[in-house]
Amino acid sequence: MNAIAEAVAWIGDPAHWTGPDGIPTRLAEHLGYTGLTVLIAVLLAVTLGLYIGHTGRFRGISIGATGALRALPTLGLLTYLAIAFGFGIRLALIPTIIVLVVLAIPPLLAGAYSGVESVDPRTVDAARSMGMTEWQILWKVEIPLALPLIIGGIRSAVLQVVATATVAAYISLGGLGRYIIDALPVRDYTKVLVGALLVTLLALALEGILILIQRLTVPAGVRATRSA
Amino acid sequence: MTWVLANIEQIWSLTLDHILLSVPPILVGFLLAVPIGWLAHRYRVSRGVLLTVCGLLYTIPSLALIVAMPTLLGTKILNPANLIVTLTIYAIALMVRTATDAFDAVSKDVTQSATAVGFGGWRRFWQVELPLAGPVLLAGLRVVSTSTVSLVTLGALVGMSGLGYLFTNGYQRNFATEILTGIVGTVLIAIVFDVVLVILGRMLLPWARVDTAARRNAKTATTKAVTA
Amino acid sequence: MFTSQRGRLAAGILAAGTVLALTGCGAGGDPLEPGSEPSGDGETIIVGSAGFAESEIIAQIFAQALEANDVTVEFAGQIGQRDVYITALEDGSIDLIPDYSGNLLQFFDEDSDAKSSEEVFAALPDALPDGFEVLDQAEAEDKDSYNVTQEFSESNGVTSLADLANLDVPLIVGGNPELAERPYGPQGLTEVYGVDAANIQFVPISDSGGPLTTAALLDGTVNIADIFSTTPSIKENNFVTLEDPENMILPQNVLPLINSEKASDTVKEVLNAVSAELTTEDLIELNGRNQGDEKASPEALAADWLAEKDLF
Numbered sequence: 011m012n013a014i015a016e017a018v019a020w021i022g023d024p025a026h027w028t029g030p031d032g033i034p035t036r037l038a039e040h041l042g043y044t045g046l047t048v049l050i051a052v053l054l055a056v057t058l059g060l061y062i063g064h065t066g067r068f069r070g071i072s073i074g075a076t077g078a079l080r081a082l083p084t085l086g087l088l089t090y091l092a093i094a095f096g097f098g099i100r101l102a103l104i105p106t107i108i109v110l111v112v113l114a115i116p117p118l119l120a121g122a123y124s125g126v127e128s129v130d131p132r133t134v135d136a137a138r139s140m141g142m143t144e145w146q147i148l149w150k151v152e153i154p155l156a157l158p159l160i161i162g163g164i165r166s167a168v169l170q171v172v173a174t175a176t177v178a179a180y181i182s183l184g185g186l187g188r189y190i191i192d193a194l195p196v197r198d199y200t201k202v203l204v205g206a207l208l209v210t211l212l213a214l215a216l217e218g219i220l221i222l223i224q225r226l227t228v229p230a231g232v233r234a235t236r237s238a
Numbered sequence: 239m240t241w242v243l244a245n246i247e248q249i250w251s252l253t254l255d256h257i258l259l260s261v262p263p264i265l266v267g268f269l270l271a272v273p274i275g276w277l278a279h280r281y282r283v284s285r286g287v288l289l290t291v292c293g294l295l296y297t298i299p300s301l302a303l304i305v306a307m308p309t310l311l312g313t314k315i316l317n318p319a320n321l322i323v324t325l326t327i328y329a330i331a332l333m334v335r336t337a338t339d340a341f342d343a344v345s346k347d348v349t350q351s352a353t354a355v356g357f358g359g360w361r362r363f364w365q366v367e368l369p370l371a372g373p374v375l376l377a378g379l380r381v382v383s384t385s386t387v388s389l390v391t392l393g394a395l396v397g398m399s400g401l402g403y404l405f406t407n408g409y410q411r412n413f414a415t416e417i418l419t420g421i422v423g424t425v426l427i428a429i430v431f432d433v434v435l436v437i438l439g440r441m442l443l444p445w446a447r448v449d450t451a452a453r454r455n456a457k458t459a460t461t462k463a464v465t466a
Numbered sequence: 467m468f469t470s471q472r473g474r475l476a477a478g479i480l481a482a483g484t485v486l487a488l489t490g491c492g493a494g495g496d497p498l499e500p501g502s503e504p505s506g507d508g509e510t511i512i513v514g515s516a517g518f519a520e521s522e523i524i525a526q527i528f529a530q531a532l533e534a535n536d537v538t539v540e541f542a543g544q545i546g547q548r549d550v551y552i553t554a555l556e557d558g559s560i561d562l563i564p565d566y567s568g569n570l571l572q573f574f575d576e577d578s579d580a581k582s583s584e585e586v587f588a589a590l591p592d593a594l595p596d597g598f599e600v601l602d603q604a605e606a607e608d609k610d611s612y613n614v615t616q617e618f619s620e621s622n623g624v625t626s627l628a629d630l631a632n633l634d635v636p637l638i639v640g641g642n643p644e645l646a647e648r649p650y651g652p653q654g655l656t657e658v659y660g661v662d663a664a665n666i667q668f669v670p671i672s673d674s675g676g677p678l679t680t681a682a683l684l685d686g687t688v689n690i691a692d693i694f695s696t697t698p699s700i701k702e703n704n705f706v707t708l709e710d711p712e713n714m715i716l717p718q719n720v721l722p723l724i725n726s727e728k729a730s731d732t733v734k735e736v737l738n739a740v741s742a743e744l745t746t747e748d749l750i751e752l753n754g755r756n757q758g759d760e761k762a763s764p765e766a767l768a769a770d771w772l773a774e775k776d777l778f
Contacts, residue, residue: 013309030667081384081428083391086405086421092678094414099671099678100687169297176299180395181409182671182678190301192670194395195517195547195644199305206302213297245763315550316542316559397517397545397554406544411519411757412677 017203031188033208039184040212043175047107048168051114056160059122063156064148069123076116084109084174092181099182106178113174114167121163125156161224165217172213176205186212241415253423255399260387260427262322267329267386268379274330275337276363288334295331300324300389304396321393328389329382336378340371372443380435387428391420401427510538511728514560517546518674519756519764520608520696520749524564524720526768527740534778535736543764547644548573555598555725562733565723567603568716569610570594572649583607583717599729601722601737604744608696609718610641610650610675612708618689619706626709630690631660636667640679640688643670650715651692658714677757696749698758720744736778743775 020026027033062068091097091105129152137151153160176187189205192198242249278288307313307320344367352366394402404420407413511532515525522543529539542560545551548569554560567586571578575593580586583603590600612627619625622633630637637655645651645668652668655661671679675693680703683691690708693700700707722737752771755762762770772778 013306077380077384077432078425080381081388081425083388083402083405083421083424085391085394085402086417086424089405089409090414090417090421093409093412093417098681098685098687099669100682100685169293173297173299176301179670180672182669187299188670190299190305191672192643192646194301194305195549195642196647197549197553198647199309202302202305206299206306209299209302210294210297214294217293217297241761244766248763248765314554314557314559316545316554394544397542397550403544406517407519409678410673410676411761412673412681413761416761 013199013203014207016200017207020200020204021207036184036186036188037208037212040172040175040186040209043103043106043110043178043183043185044168044171044216047110047114047171047175048164050107051111051118051167051171052164054111055115055118056122056163059119059160059163060126060148060153060156062119063123063126064144064152072119072123076119079112080116082112084113084177085180087112088177088181102178102181102183106175106181106183109177110171110175114171117166117170118160118163121160121166122156125159125163126152128159129155157227158224161220161227165220165224168216168220169213172216173209176209242419249401249404249419249423252399252401252403253427256387256390256401256424256427259318259321259325259390259393259398259400260383260431263325263329263386264379264383264431267326267333267382268375270326271330271333271337272368272375275334276341276367278334278338279341285338289338292331292334295327300328300392301395303327304392316397318398320396321390321398325386325389329386332385333378333382336381337371337375340374340378341367343374344370369443373439376435376439376443380432383431383435384428387431388424391424510540511562511733512540512542512560514542514545514551514554514563515764516548516551516563516565517544518676518694520694520753521564522764523752523756523767523771524744526764527744527771528562528564528722528737530765530768530772531736531740531778532733534772535732537733537736547642549644555723556595558725561725561728562737563723564720565600566608566718567600567721568718569648570600570721570723572716576649581713581716583719586717587719587721594723597726599724599726601724601729601734602741603719603721604741606720606744606746606749607718608694608720608746608749610645610692610715611695611700612639612690612710613683613693613700613705614690614708615683616704616706624708625706626711627655627659627714628709628711630655630708631662633661633665635689636665637661637690638667638669638688639690639692640669640671640682641692642674643672645692646670654714658712696746696753698750698754720749739777743777 088109137147179187179191186208189201193201278285303324308315352362390400391402394406401420401423404416408416513529515522533539580589652666656663679691680699682688752767
């Protein structure tokens with residue numbers, strides 16, 4: 011695996027750690043796209059997912075709709091939005107974030123509604139009989155119990171967004187995808203590999219952090235009973 | 239629309255190429271992921287390793303993997319195998335977790351009863367575990383099918399035929415209709431594949447709608463498949 | 467043409483099946499010998515094109531002209547940029563591709579001092595790797611050119627690349643990503659024309675000098691853009707193409723680059739007849755019909771051109 015050694019050497023070269031095409035800049039851009047996307051997607055999808063899970067309404071439609079979202083080809087949607095609405099390359103960030111949000115919604119939505127659904131109906135009934143309002147049930151019972159699954163959804167969403175944010179480079183944005191898209195036409199495999207390695211490492215790091223958060227958010231009372 | 243009609247021959251030909259490139263990864267990925275998933279379900283040690291490896295594979299940006307294939311496989315750079323093998327790897331990465339969950343969701347009571355009435359391991363797998371895991375496996379396969387059809391479009395960035403051609407070509411000449419045609423075509427292929435899978439599922443798994451307890455198990459596992 | 471490509475695709479899929487079967491779960495394994503590949507028999511010519519429209523149009527002209535003369539043709543369009551299609555040519559994935567003389571020469575011989583169109587053409591045979599040759603070059607020329615808006619040209623007094631060194635605004639260059647690596651890219655501006663490297667910023671735009679590059683130049687996202695000289699938008703928007711007194715960008719005549727094994731007498735005759743007719747104006751018109759409102763496909767444009775020139 012000589013190629014990997016070369017890629018590692020490339021990453022280790024101090025010259026590649028400065029300037030607008032340096033690793034810190036590209037990494038920061040990549041994280042920026044990912045963060046913005048996940049923030050917007052969580053606000054949209056988790057809210058909707060909690061509503062669906064709590065009320066049981068629109069479940070069928072939302073499953074169908076998320077399936078359809080998944081079928082949308084990222085590259086197609088990206089190029090379409092970029093030119094159909096005249097965003098051009100000046101406002102390339104807008105189509106990029108839309109596309110990545112679309113990608114992040116299915117796992118987030120599914121995580122949120124299945125999280126709420128997984129709460130034992132007897133627990134909810136008990137809460138109701140104690141006189142809790144629907145809001146209280148949602149905030150004090152369902153969300154805490156659903157949190158591990160919600161964060162599970164965030165985990166898959168982050169993973170996909172980090173890996174896919176590389177296409178942003180195709181419509182002239184930055185991020186780690188720049189290394190891949192720039193190296194592709196000149197067949198600079200080392201640089202392609204550098205891009206892939208950095209993306210994978212970033213994904214792993216974020217995954218690690220989220221797993222940690224997921225563990226910490228399991229309510230104390232639940233941890234004891236949930237051996238599965 | 240005029241453009242679509244004028245170029246219908248080329249669009250159809252790209253559609254056929256797209257289908258030809260999509261089917262092998264879906265089928266091969268499924269066939270390989272099921273036994274791997276069973277191993278992960280059956281043996282604790284293999285579980286951690288297999289699931290981690292699959293999770294890792296999924297974080298590699300697809301473009302980088304396609305470009306690396308000629309070096310890994312010794313294929314020529316325009317060989318469709320480069321794309322097909324890449325997508326097969328993704329299909330496996332996506333499917334193994336679901337397959338594991340599918341086998342996990344089969345009730346222990348049932349498998350133990352099967353053993354008790356004298357089923358050997360091999361026979362129990364084929365006649366008890368696999369059929370009962372069927373509905374969840376199907377749900378996973380549908381996700382794999384949809385995402386594979388969508389990923390084939392990336393081939394356009396490395397000179398492969400398929401509907402993705404309409405994205406890069408349309409982008410280069412600022413022609414939204416062409417890109418939209420590609421998106422609609424890709425989604426239609428995904429829908430057709432999905433309908434075929436659902437029909438196959440109804441024919442092969444008539445018991446999927448009977449047992450309610452198993453259904454709840456299956457539902458959770460299915461959701462996991464969707465969030466994966 | 468697309469049908470014959472599908473045959474190859476099917477064969478490739480079989481090959482992929484074999485590869486998968488041999489490598490188990492497909493995650494690596496030993497490199498297989500290329501023997502499992504579908505290889506074209508001696509009779510078939512695989513025509514490739516670079517990843518932009520003009521190349522695809524010319525490749526279609528080649529393909530259709532050859533087909534009309536009973537040569538079996540397969541078509542592999544939009545492969546990528548030079549580094550990719552040269553590799554495809556060398557590994558036998560394609561046999562023939564339209565190329566541009568100067569950039570082709572520079573690709574294999576960066577230090578060549580050929581400047582004129584004739585000198586470049588004469589230098590090519592020695593520069594090309596063994597087993598490959600170029601046929602007659604067309605009068606048609608399409609080269610990278612640096613363009614600025616008329617307003618920018620007037621307010622900064624810039625009409626030539628030589629004026630750029632004295633510019634007091636930062637130079638924001640738009641062009642395909644690979645331009646950053648080319649001798650006539652930002653480095654060339656520094657080495658040949660003495661523009662301070664710190665004053666150059668590069669914006670990669672993956673549309674080969676197409677409409678998005680034009681838009682970026684118009685809205686000021688970039689202030690100088692690399693656009694192929696046969697692109698109609700240069701005229702439409704009154705862009706000023708900067709002169710290149712040092713000939714940093716070499717002459718770029720269109721010519722067929724072919725695997726010598728496939729260059730039979732018939733093939734040479736047909737392609738030379740095409741080159742004899744192809745003009746720069748033709749390219750501008752064909753590109754205009756491809757990118758403009760008509761959005762004609764390369765296939766249709768090629769057929770029209772052959773009919774118009776009364777070839778075959």
